[in-house]
Every structure is written in C-alpha cells, then in structure tokens.
Amino acid sequence: MPYLDERAGLASILAIAKRGVVDEFRNRLVERHDGTPLSLPAFEAIPHGRARQHVVAIDGSNIYEPIPGALPCTEAGLVSLGIVVIDTVKLFSLPRLPASHAVNPRELKDTEKGQVMGTMLPGRNAARRDGASPRQWFREMIDRELRDVRFGDESFAETLEALLVNNRKISCPAVDCTKRQVVVTGPDAMSECPACGLPILLADGLRIHEQFDETKPAVECHSRFRDTLEILALMNILRYLVKTREGRDAIANTAFVLDGSLAAFGTIAVLARAVHDELRRIQKCLHGERIELLVMSGVKSGPFVEHFSELDRAPEPDRRIPAGRYYLPDNSYVRENIVAGGPDEPGPWSELTYFGRPIFLKTVQDQRLVLNLAQPEADPPLTEALPPRALADALATAGPLGVGAHQFQPLRRVHAQAAIPLRAGTDLIRSLVPRVGS
Numbered sequence: 215m216p217y218l219d220e221r222a223g224l225a226s227i228l229a230i231a232k233r234g235v236v237d238e239f240r241n242r243l244v245e246r247h248d249g250t251p252l253s254l255p256a257f258e259a260i261p262h263g264r265a266r267q268h269v270v271a272i273d274g275s276n277i278y279e280p281i282p283g284a285l286p287c288t289e290a291g292l293v294s295l296g297i298v299v300i301d302t303v304k305l306f307s308l309p310r311l312p313a314s315h316a317v318n319p320r321e322l323k324d325t326e327k328g329q330v331m332g333t334m335l336p337g338r339n340a341a342r343r344d345g346a347s348p349r350q351w352f353r354e355m356i357d358r359e360l361r362d363v364r365f366g367d368e369s370f371a372e373t374l375e376a377l378l379v380n381n382r383k384i385s386c387p388a389v390d391c392t393k394r395q396v397v398v399t400g401p402d403a404m405s406e407c408p409a410c411g412l413p414i415l416l417a418d419g420l421r422i423h424e425q426f427d428e429t430k431p432a433v434e435c436h437s438r439f440r441d442t443l444e445i446l447a448l449m450n451i452l453r454y455l456v457k458t459r460e461g462r463d464a465i466a467n468t469a470f471v472l473d474g475s476l477a478a479f480g481t482i483a484v485l486a487r488a489v490h491d492e493l494r495r496i497q498k499c500l501h502g503e504r505i506e507l508l509v510m511s512g513v514k515s516g517p518f519v520e521h522f523s524e525l526d527r528a529p530e531p532d533r534r535i536p537a538g539r540y541y542l543p544d545n546s547y548v549r550e551n552i553v554a555g556g557p558d559e560p561g562p563w564s565e566l567t568y569f570g571r572p573i574f575l576k577t578v579q580d581q582r583l584v585l586n587l588a589q590p591e592a593d594p595p596l597t598e599a600l601p602p603r604a605l606a607d608a609l610a611t612a613g614p615l616g617v618g619a620h621q622f623q624p625l626r627r628v629h630a631q632a633a634i635p636l637r638a639g640t641d642l643i644r645s646l647v648p649r650v651g652s
C-alpha cells in the first residue's frame with residue numbers, strides 16, 4: 215500500500231522481470247481467450263409473447279459507516295428495501311421525446327406506486343448498553359425486523375420459516391459454544407441451545423451471524439441481510455397472491471423483477487434451492503388456470519454484462535448484434551466463455567446458488583439487457599434445461615423496458631425509491647456520535 219503522495223518507482227518491477235518469473239507464469243497459465251473478436255453465438259429473433267400489464271420491482275440498498283469520534287472504531291449501517299408497482303400499459307402510452315425517448319418525469323410518477331422500509335443495524339464494536347455484543351445485537355435486530363415487516367398476510371419471518379423448512383439445523387451461534395445441530399424454530403416458538411442455553415432465533419437460520427467477525431467491518435453481513443430482504447419480499451408477495459383467485463389473476467398480469475442475479479450467495483445460499491422449490495409449488499397452484507409465473511431480474515454488472523458488451527463490440531462498439539434478438543446461454547457456453555469452473559466448483563455453473571438462468575437480450579431500441587429468469591418447472595442446473603416456459607413473456611415484457619444506456623426501467627424506478635442517499639444516510643449514522651459527558 216502506498217503512502218499518500220508517494221510515487222512508486224520501477225525498481226520492484228525490474229527486479230521481478232529480471233528473475234524471468236513473468237515468462238514462466240505466462241507459460242504455465244491455463245490458455246484463455248487471446249483478444250481476437252469473439253465468435254457470436256446464435257442470437258435469435260424475439261418470439262411472440264404477452265407483455266405483462268404490471269411490473270413489481272424490488273430492490274434493496276445499504277450503506278455502512280463508522281460513527282465519527284467513537285473509540286474504539288464503532289460502525290453502523292442502514293439497510294432499506296423498496297417496492298414499486300409499475301403500470302406498464304399506462305407507461306407505454308405516455309408521449310416520448312423524439313430524440314431521447316424520455317417521458318415527462320411527473321407523468322412517469324403517475325404510472326407507479328411505491329413503498330419503502332428501512333432500518334439501522336449495528337456493525338463492528340457497536341455493543342449494546344445492556345452488555346449484548348455487536349454480533350448478538352445484530353442477530354436480535356435482524357430477527358425483530360423480519361417479524362415486523364410484511365407485504366402480504368404473513369410476516370417476513372413466517373415466509374422465512376416456510377423457506378427453511380428442510381434446513382433448520384445450524385451450529386450454535388454462541389462464539390464459545392461448540393454445539394452443532396441446534397434447531398431453528400418458527401417465529402412463535404423459542405428454542406435454546408441444549409449445551410449453553412442461548413436462545414436460538416429464526417433469523418439464525420440464515421447463518422449471516424457466522425460472518426460477523428467483531429474485529430472487521432460487518433458490511434458483508436449487512437449486504438447479505440439486504441439480499442435476504444429482497445428475496446423474502448418477492449416470496450412474501452407471491453405466497454400471498456397465490457392464495458386467492460384475484461391474487462392469481464394478478465400474478466398472471468404481472469412480471470416480478472429483482473435487482474441483480476436471481477441467486478443467494480454465501481451463508482444464505484440455502485435460500486436459492488428453497489426459493490426454487492417454493493416457486494415450483496406456486497407454479498403448480500397456477501397450472502390449472504394456465505397462468506405462467508414470471509420472475510426475472512436485471513443484472514447491471516459482472517462477468518455476464520462484460521461478456522455481452524464484448525460480444526457486441528467488433529467491428530465497432532454496440533453494433534454487432536442486431537436489435538430485437540436474444541440468446542439463452544447453456545451451461546457449456548457459460549463455462550467456456552464467462553465463468554470458468556474449478557476444483558472448488560466442479561459441477562454445473564449456478565447449480566447451488568441460482569434460482570434463475572441468464573438471458574442476453576438486445577432490445578428493439580438497441581439496449582443490451584442481461585436478465586435472469588426463474589424457471590420453476592425445471593430441475594437445477596437450469597442452464598441445462600429446455601428453454602423456460604415464461605421466456606417469450608419475459609422478453610415481451612422486458613424488451614420495451616430498456617432505457618438509456620443499457621438500463622432496465624423497473625430497476626431504475628425502484629432504485630430511485632430504495633436507494634439511501636449517501637449524504638443523508640451518512641449524516642444519519644453520524645448523528646450517533648457519542649455526546650461528551652453522557
């Protein structure tokens with residue numbers, strides 16, 4: 215790490231080059247793509263599908279900051295969750311400016327309804343006055359939050375309980391307890407570790423606390439909780455809607471859109487399979503009424519976005535793939551071109567962490583959208599399954615929703631609601647500054 219204002223010299227580079235280790239490294243490195251234009255996979259014309267009349271977009275946001283002046287370094291974060299319901303019929307009927315395709319922002323607002331919630335969570339060294347450690351406080355806070363939030367008729371805690379039904383055993387969350395296989399119970403019952411007596415909370419089933427290392431920033435834990443809220447919001451709404459005739463009609467007319475990959479990473483990866491299984495159960499309830507569940511996401515960054523952009527480059531940027539086309543990569547395409555496998559992940563890509571599969575869409579207005587689409591009817595790995603049944607509807611819905619430079623309108627709208635303004639959020643955390651003499 216350089217000191218401020220210190221310029222790095224070339225001595226170290228020369229010393230490395232002199233040893234010949236760079237040539238040796240190059241010769242031993244596995245062969246990779248050499249920079250020549252990529253061969254273009256078979257992009258197909260967008261099939262005829264039914265665009266959904268509503269989009270429910272879900273997006274979480276978080277910021278994490280030290281509290282100024284607090285010693286030892288004490289940190290806290292804010293986590294928010296936003297939901298926006300967009301009337302796409304109304305949206306597409308709005309007049310657009312000829313050059314930018316933009317619509318009047320005030321009219322745009324009239325096409326949507328939104329709701330936002332948020333909370334504050336403890337980070338490194340943020341112990342509670344009654345002696346609870348930061349980790350203990352974090353566990354209790356996220357558990358309480360899940361009990362308090364609901365969009366449908368059940369709390370997020372009840373939704374989580376349903377998802378964890380086959381994964382209720384965790385190691386005891388107490389740092390100094392070695393008991394394995396303690397059982398997580400539902401929101402209404404309380405269990406204890408039989409060895410140390412620690413109350414086991416429902417949120418412990420997410421195992422986010424296992425990453426809560428009291429000597430490091432807890433930003434990763436806060437982000438995992440944000441991801442959890444996004445997933446639970448989706449499932450909470452779907453589980454509610456599927457129960458009634460009116461709700462199922464609403465599902466038939468709606469695309470549910472998340473931000474990022476349709477996946478659950480790290481300790482909460484257990485949710486990926488649980489969500490897939492629950493989507494399958496919901497799809498079965500819809501089958502008699504010939505309704506296709508449409509759950510998708512927009513991916514804004516990462517290897518798929520970079521690869522799509524690279525494919526579209528030669529001979530000039532953004533022009534190689536014709537407008538109005540899509541490509542559904544399978545597992546071998548992903549492994550050969552986008553995410554290499556390895557000894558740690560020898561199986562098919564995405565098998566354990568994803569509940570959706572990637573789609574590259576070049577919209578009619580020439581935006582590149584990387585989407586993920588849930589495929590409840592197929593068994594994982596989804597990239598080895600037949601094309602999803604909801605594919606045509608997903609493309610028909612997403613296609614007209616590309617805006618600006620490769621942006622996905624529903625996510626831009628929900629982000630505008632959920633995003634925590636950095637300045638205001640930071641001010642809120644700074645307001646925790648300890649008062650002198652208190």
Ligand SMILES: [Zn+2]
Nearest residue numbers: 386391407410
């Ligand atoms: Zn214990």
